[in-house]
Amino acid sequence: xxxxxxxxxxxxxxxxxxxxxxxxxxxxxxxxxxxxxxxxxxxxxxxxxxxxxxxxxxxxxxxxxxxxxxxxxxxxxxxxxxxxxxxxxxxxxxxxxxxxxxxxxxxxxxxxxxxxxxxxxxxxxxxxxxxxxxxxxxxxxxxxxxxxxxxxxxxxxxxxxxxxxxxxxxxxxxxxxxxxxxxxxxxxxxxxxxxxxxxxxxxxxxxxxxxxxxxxxxxxx
Amino acid sequence: xxxxxxxxxxxxxxxxxxxxxxxxxxxxxxxxxxxxxxxxxxxxxxxxxxxxxxxxxxxxxxxxxxxxxxxxxxxxxxxxxxxxxxxxxxxxxxxxxxxxxxxxxxxxxxxxxxxxxxxxxxxxxxxxxxxxxxxxxxxxxxxxxxxxxxxxxxxxxxxxxxxxxxxxxxxxxxxxxxxxxxxxxxxxxxxxxxxxxxxxxxxxxxxxxxxxxxxxxxxxxxxxxxxxxxxxxxxxxxxxxxxxxxxxxxxxxxxxxxxxxxxxxxxxxxxxxxxxxxxxxxxxxxxxxxxxxxxxxxxxxx
Numbered sequence: 001x002x003x004x005x006x007x008x009x010x011x012x013x014x015x016x017x018x019x020x021x022x023x024x025x026x027x028x029x030x031x032x033x034x035x036x037x038x039x040x041x042x043x044x045x046x047x048x049x050x051x052x053x054x055x056x057x058x059x060x061x062x063x064x065x066x067x068x069x070x071x072x073x074x075x076x077x078x079x080x081x082x083x084x085x086x087x088x089x090x091x092x093x094x095x096x097x098x099x100x101x102x103x104x105x106x107x108x109x110x111x112x113x114x115x116x117x118x119x120x121x122x123x124x125x126x127x128x129x130x131x132x133x134x135x136x137x138x139x140x141x142x143x144x145x146x147x148x149x150x151x152x153x154x155x156x157x158x159x160x161x162x163x164x165x166x167x168x169x170x171x172x173x174x175x176x177x178x179x180x181x182x183x184x185x186x187x188x189x190x191x192x193x194x195x196x197x198x199x200x201x202x203x204x205x206x207x208x209x210x211x212x213x214x215x216x217x218x219x220x221x
Numbered sequence: 222x223x224x225x226x227x228x229x230x231x232x233x234x235x236x237x238x239x240x241x242x243x244x245x246x247x248x249x250x251x252x253x254x255x256x257x258x259x260x261x262x263x264x265x266x267x268x269x270x271x272x273x274x275x276x277x278x279x280x281x282x283x284x285x286x287x288x289x290x291x292x293x294x295x296x297x298x299x300x301x302x303x304x305x306x307x308x309x310x311x312x313x314x315x316x317x318x319x320x321x322x323x324x325x326x327x328x329x330x331x332x333x334x335x336x337x338x339x340x341x342x343x344x345x346x347x348x349x350x351x352x353x354x355x356x357x358x359x360x361x362x363x364x365x366x367x368x369x370x371x372x373x374x375x376x377x378x379x380x381x382x383x384x385x386x387x388x389x390x391x392x393x394x395x396x397x398x399x400x401x402x403x404x405x406x407x408x409x410x411x412x413x414x415x416x417x418x419x420x421x422x423x424x425x426x427x428x429x430x431x432x433x434x435x436x437x438x439x440x441x442x443x444x445x446x447x448x449x450x451x452x453x454x455x456x457x458x459x460x461x462x463x464x465x466x467x468x469x470x471x472x473x474x475x476x477x478x479x480x481x482x483x484x485x486x487x488x489x490x491x492x493x494x495x496x497x498x499x500x501x502x503x504x505x506x507x508x509x510x511x512x513x514x515x516x517x518x519x520x521x522x523x
Contacts, residue, residue, distance in 0.1 A: 003324040004324050007321045007323075083311075090273075090274050092325050
């Protein structure tokens with residue numbers, strides 16, 4: 001099984017190395033860039049408010065990076081199989097769930113690089129920064145949150161992209177039905193807010209996508 | 222006789238237009254079994270059912286003594302498969318494909334793989350997507366052979382290839398069979414090619430098996446008879462009467478299968494006489510089989 005995993009990992013690395021390298025560079029750079037002002041020796045410590053604003057504005061980039069990495073690595077994981085109509089995968093001598101687990105695991109293994117880069121960048125940035133009194137650095141908490149967001153995004157997109165065109169059609173159809181019902185409810189003056197309710201279910205805690213919302217702060221009180 | 226592949230009353234439906242029905246196939250162990258049929262006859266679908274890629278509606282499939290698709294993972298360890306279209310990742314080099322495949326087969330034959338790379342004159346560093354059609358076919362055959370399977374399932378492996386590549390591939394297959402005693406199921410449109418290598422032949426049309434018999438029997442048992450004085454109804458003859466048509470006033474042409482010389486007495490007992498017995502090659506026999514089957518199908522529908 002180890003040999004099979006190595007083979008799948010190598011193939012997936014070949015397909016998604018550019019995404020992994022760019023994601024790793026971005027993951028390393030974002031924490032450093034977000035604390036750039038705090039590290040300037042000529043200006044001393046920034047005012048707490050100013051620093052928090054800078055860190056907060058950069059904070060929105062982490063969930064975007066996590067979602068983009070999850071999406072692209074998931075698509076890359078299945079792209080070759082889709083092109084070959086899954087014939088090669090289906091004729092390999094192992095249970096299909098194991099093949100899916102190998103693909104999923106290989107993608108996760110590749111995603112550890114940008115996650116590690118966020119951790120290193122965050123640790124390095126906070127070590128070099130001069131923090132005003134009352135503020136603290138949370139490099140490990142930020143990295144864990146980033147890792148969870150990457151995992152959620154990857155898992156969702158992996159499941160969707162593993163499916164056939166029919167699966168994608170069903171998902172898009174469900175979204176279209178939801179939008180249609182919302183439009184018809186508006187026309188009929190019904191006070192239904194299906195999209196709002198969906199947003200609450202998905203994005204507010206303990207919704208499955210809640211990890212993407214809220215404040216992503218490397219430095220906070 | 223043991224069978225590497227056995228299907229019983231196999232049924233599979235693709236939408237409303239096409240159905241494989243009542244398919245009873247028996248591929249003897251150690252044979253080279255040719256699978257003939259026109260486009261859309263159901264050969265590829267049958268092969269996919271045999272490999273567990275599709276789920277039958279009903280019926281039973283046994284491959285290498287195990288039920289398919291229930292034990293697909295176990296069975297696939299012993300099968301080398303070459304699909305109709307190259308399905309491998311175009312961005313991998315030949316070497317990377319070999320390494321990938323080797324990881325999944327415990328019995329992978331590395332020296333054989335290297336030998337075939339040399340023999341097929343393949344560049345291991347070249348991307349699969351950049352190979353010619355013939356080279357791609359060679360890579361697919363190479364992978365199937367290096368897996369050291371007991372059963373090779375080849376879906377039109379030489380279709381559209383030049384004669385030199387076809388000869389290379391067939392020669393590699395024959396060497397493999399003679400060395401390992403493996404079974405080969407090979408589907409093809411190239412009747413003459415199958416005639417050269419196969420010892421069993423099955424013909425399929427419109428999702429049904431028309432015939433399945435040893436090559437000798439089909440080659441030597443399919444004849445065109447010139448018959449005079451035959452009655453309109455001839456009951457149940459000991460041979461297979463495939464087609465029967467007028468010979469422009471000179472009696473009738475009968476195309477028969479499973480013909481034996483002593484069956485002349487049966488024809489004579491009907492009050493008819495045989496003026497000539499003409500040998501048919503496999504291609505002519507194949508065409509006549511199809512004609513006969515389709516005529517019967519039309520008669521049943523009417």
